[in-house]
């Protein structure tokens with residue numbers, strides 16, 4: 001059997017008394033885009049640093065494309081491109097000089113290094129600004145250059161830790177397109193984010209992590225089907241919401257109400273009957289599409305994480 005891109009088995013990691021990963025078991029399939037999702041402090045960065053060999057787990061097994069990270073950390077690291085959450089670039093150097101430096105750390109030299117630098121700059125849409133100092137770049141350009149630095153050694157697995165924080169919609173769109181392009185080229189991408197709409201747009205599989213534990217994982221469609229609360233949106237020309245014993249919760253939303261229920265079709269029928277019998281004009285009646293955002297909130301709760 002071909003080993004998966006990433007396998008974490010019962011991984012545990014503490015920082016002193018602070019348990020960051022309690023018991024994490026995860027599998028990332030080759031050639032997919034995998035969304036690692038979780039609120040602040042869930043353990044996403046810790047898990048990714050362990051996969052890259054930057055941090056050692058206290059317990060558990062980690063392998064990358066079949067290579068045991070504990071046994072052969074250097075071989076594993078060569079297979080992985082890691083884009084950290086914090087920008088790690090030299091502001092006083094140009095984009096080319098930054099990439100030449102990082103490429104040198106991977107042992108790239110001469111014409112190979114120059115070609116890889118040009119390729120990476122093209123890929124992230126920065127070829128025309130290649131000779132400008134990074135200090136003159138916008139936040140989105142720095143993020144894209146940060147990604148280019150992780151592509152120079154042509155990794156089979158790219159790990160991105162919240163790559164779209166603080167970027168404008170254009171750079172965000174460019175980064176999402178870049179991920180789709182890499183995936184189409186056969187690169188496995190792990191994408192950590194708390195932007196659920198981005199994960200829905202690019203990920204094949206997702207895992208939701210909280211307090212160092214995996215709450216759910218699987219194909220995006222499966223996770224939505226398994227956990228998304230079913231709901232109906234109703235707007236009608238009446239001040240009160242419809243009466244519906246099947247609704248577990250009724251919330252005001254836009255010009256109407258959201259009725260959560262495991263029997264949404266019964267709810268819809270009941271609303272239509274009431275509208276007809278009481279001559280109330282119905283303005284909208286929709287089965288709400290399950291969203292990753294609603295799954296995320298229903299699994300991780302709505303209390304603030306600081």
Ligand SMILES: Nc1ncnc2c1ncn2[C@@H]1O[C@H](COP(=O)(O)OP(=O)(O)OP(=O)(O)O)[C@@H](O)[C@H]1O
Pocket residue numbers: 015018019020038039040041042043044045046047085
């Ligand atoms: N170097 C460290 N020393 C002590 N505690 C740490 C350290 N790094 C992380 N932690 C703690 O470990 C837990 C997991 O943190 P981690 O950064 O892995 O979460 P995260 O999901 O990536 O969060 P965020 O979305 O905020 O980046 C948190 O409680 C955090 O405060």
